[in-house]
Amino acid sequence: MEVVTGFGEIWSAQTLYAYLKHRGVKVAWLDARDVLIVKSDSNAGLGEKGSSSSTGGVVPLWVETAKRMEEWWNKEGRREGINVLADDGSSVGDLAGQAPIVIGTGFVATSSEGVPTTLKRSGSDYSATIFAKLVGGGRVTMWKNTDGVYTADPRRVPEAFSIGSLKYDEAMELAYFGAQVLHPSAMVPCIDSNIPVYVRNIFNPSFKGTVIQGRCSSLGETMEGKVVNWRSNTGIVPIKGITSVDGVSLVTLEGASVIGGAEVAERFMGAMADASIDVLMVTQASSESSITVVVPENQGLSALNALKSTFELELSRSNVNSISVSEESMAIVAIVGEGMAMQSGVSATFMSSLAKANVNIRVIAQGSSERQVAVVVSNQDASRALRAAHMAFTLSQTMVSVAVLGGTGKIGSALIRQIDSQRQNLKDKLNFGVCVNVISSSSKMLLGNSDTKCLVCTGDPNEQLEGPEAVDFDIDALTKQLEADVNPHRIIVDCTNSDAVAEYYDKWMSLGINIISPGNLAGAGPLDRYHALQRAQRENSVEWQYESSVGSALPILSTLRDLVQTGDDVQLIRGSLSGVMAFVFNNMSEETTFSEAVRLAIAQDFAENDVRDDLSGLDARRKIVVLARELGLDVSLEDVEMESLVPDDIMEKEYTGSIQENYDAILEDLKSLDEPMMKRWKEAQSEGKQLRYKFKINVASGKCRCRLEAVDNSDSLFRLRENENLVAFETSRYTTSPLIVKGAAAGPDLSASGMFSDLLRLGRAFVGSQS
CATH class of the missing domain: 3.30.360.10 (Dihydrodipicolinate Reductase; domain 2)
Structure with a gap:
């Protein structure tokens, strides 16, 4: 498998070499398998793209590789006319002519046993930095299809943007936790020589992209200062990016209190190592001698079996209560940045943003360097968690998803007009935007498109609902759409004053959706339902705003x-x-x-x-x-x-x-x-x-x-x-x-302004919870 997988890189590099040579460009050919010797676990597989497991434990054997690189340089480099300079700048040997381009194969290498292998998924980045170290390169440029390293995955966080600069340590943390634009180990070869790594966009070469260079301050150096609240440092954002690893499982050993804590941890991690399990996170509660590790989902059962075998005797004697693996698919969400150290309130902001987005946290871990905090959440909540954290650290404007039910009525239409007229004002003065992603009447509904989930709400909603994209009103389908919306701040504005719609309030609140109801059927409806809605509001940490149900815009x-x-x-x-x-x-x-x-x-x-x-x-x-x-x-x-x-x-x-x-x-x-x-x-x-x-x-x-x-x-x-x-x-x-x-x-305008006030109140709360 390793041999076959490497042919793609070899053939594409050979094709480029042949093309340039045909065009008369002075060019040299380097087959990395002749030079790069690595120690690799042949049983590790190629790894999952974007996961820390993609490193596969591959380590270059630097002495042997450097020797082979020198041999290639002295043989092939001289033949191709590479202009080698001595330390004083003078030419070495009788080399002449302009230095050519060297086309080298990325991704492939040779194992210490002499067998062709690879650097695992995304390994071409690793190849580039390895050869940069070998030849003493002045810089490494990785040409990607994005404008550098982003603050988050732009496919999941549309507001994400390119980061201007990163430290090596920050880049490695981001890559480890799933930033697919980088290989987790790619920074290591460049660190000793402080070789800058540029991440550029091949489709947008004029954009500067991201430069990665320099080390983060050590924890000891950071602790020489004093602790400050990151919000007090105007303009300073403590994190550089937010990333995630999808498809992980939790493996937990509980209740080993009768065994020595150190022994439990040693045997636990030993079992993981013996079974070649890639441990992504570890948490331990010593009072209960329970340990939880986060592993790739496809290794969950293997990890479970390894632990059951290791602790077989303790399980039979009930010295260990249980060993289990989560059935639900999980995801790691991590915030990364050098500025987190000695800054209070960073973790609080992170956790608060997830709570506001109704995201349940299963596991929490913080790196000892204080450069990252990672949590494990349900896989289906990962996108919402990413967007919530991105907004919380003001990396993007807070966006509020709004569904207007009864949007064709006088009050609903007036509200949509007011939202549209105040968009720029909301952005400039309150730092949040409103995205109307659902408009409905009693018979039709219009849902936002799959890319932006946002409707253009200018014009007459009646005309929009008569268009070809409108579908028959289905409150269950509408609920599924709202549940699937990854925006952490979701609001339903119910202008219907319908008892049937009010019956869904409880369900919507349980999904973490906030409700604004100008009608008074819900507030004055059956007493049992009213109390149930009050409980649902408290239990799900959502808001039910009905100020306008009594006096329109009057407080x-x-x-x-x-x-x-x-x-x-x-x-x-x-x-x-x-x-x-x-x-x-x-x-x-x-x-x-x-x-x-x-x-x-x-x-x-x-x-x-x-x-x-x-x-x-x-x-x-x-x-x-x-x-x-x-x-x-x-x-x-x-x-x-x-x-x-x-x-x-x-x-x-x-x-x-x-x-x-x-x-x-x-x-x-x-x-x-x-x-x-x-x-x-x-x-x-x-x-x-x-x-x-x-x-x-x-x-x-x-x-x-x-x-x-x-x-x-x-x-x-x-x-x-x-x-x-x-x-x-x-x-x-x-x-x-x-x-x-x-x-x-x-009047509808006054009633709509009352609802708009409720919407502003919620929007300010969303922004305030992140301030």
Whole structure:
């Protein structure tokens, strides 16, 4: 296998040599198998590309190799006219002519037994640096198909970028943990002579790429300074890159407490060595004498069998509780950088970013040099972990993936317009971006493409959902798409106000997805479901934002939470939470009837799709329930005493036309209320009062009510303007005068701005968790 695998490199090098020679270029041919002698484990195989196992334990036999290199140089080099210079710069021997290009084969070598072999996967890099050391090269340039070494794999982290410079030690750490652009051992030959290694892009030769040179400071040298928090060093990023190794397994020995700890470790690692197992990471809990090693997935069972054989007696006597290998495929994710040493908060930032991304950590290890911290996570979480860490260390802008359900409605469309208009502002001032990757209506949905997972959200969402890329709405398929999204910061904005959609909140939260719901069906729905959602929010460390479900853009819920969390005793909440009711009773007059005022409210886009929800008090009742539950009251809709302005016959009537046709039909039926409502309005006016749809929550009694009242000028609702909401908090601190939150709260733009505020609040939290 080693012989056959090496022919590709040999033939391609011979082809290039023949081509250049044919073109008249002065060129020499070097078959590495004649020169490079290595010690290699013939049973190790070629190794997995991008894994530390690709080194395969290959070590050049430098004395023999240098001798053969000198022999080749004196024989073939003189024949080809290589211009060899002495130390003083003078020509050696009778060599003449310009120094030619030497075409040498990479990847292949000869074993100490004289058998053709290879330097394992990605071994051409290793060949280049080996020969650079042998001939005293001034530099090594590795031509790749990327712009140097990246901060992360750009296929998994689209925001990754090329690193300008690395130290040898950093490059080796990155390569060891899977940076496929480099061979893990390639730096070693260049270290003694400090030969710089350049990684350049053959398809973009003008780009400088990455230069690798110099050693990292030793731990002893680093510890001469003082510990500082890396966030306090403005502009300093402690890590250079983030990398991963996919397809690993955990092999664990547990409960060997009756055996000496040193003996357990010695026998454990001896068993790994005897079975030629490539150990990538080691962790040990001495209190339980348990050891876990991380090995390539294809060596997991071999490692398990080796340990069972070694500890067979202890297992039979129950001196060792168990030896196991993980069934789930795992991945190593590591952060690497010289700047991590003596910098506090680096590990905390790393772990916090993974927690925010809902990534479970199975194993943690830190190198003694403090140049890397590695964790083991589920293979399916690896991409999300890479992106989360990349954002956390400000190596890239924090991106938020957003799914807008009900995006074709008035509120959803307004939100999409606001997001699009504020993109640059979010980037410049808040350092995060918003990627809308799902837009849906009640019947169709549009999912982001497979490359960027991001939709262009300019234009009319209705037109986008009528396009050929839209598919039938399927909430299960949508959930799978959101689960597969590797972005660590995912948000669903539910503009549907649908009970069926609210039933999925629990599942979405369990997937680590944050939710913004401007509708109040979830917050005011069944009490059992509400409590389940609160638990899911806490257990999964996600956010459920529903500030806009009560007062659109008004900070009503956040004000209430601040009062409660600062220890204030909220005793009474009162006010008006219906913008439609405020508009109607502010616009009624001798000339404007009740039904006409309702028609004007509908024309202003203030009403729900079914205006009966507003006029019956159902919408206000839901908002009251949300407020009461924030106070810890176990209140449901039926517990709210409510006065409906719509007779039962109109409430129970089915309207089966379009939204506008239903509006027209309802308005026609509401004309029957013009006379009695005008009578109540005139009575209030004659007493110098105003009609207001007023609610009250008495915390002590737990009673909630909402009804139409005539209020005088001593009531804060007296001067309520059209489409305004007002909430007054009477507390143990606000005794002489209540704390009042008041402002416009009706219309799709205001509702959308409330959701946008929720989105900004989450975005700032994501950025803040990384600061």
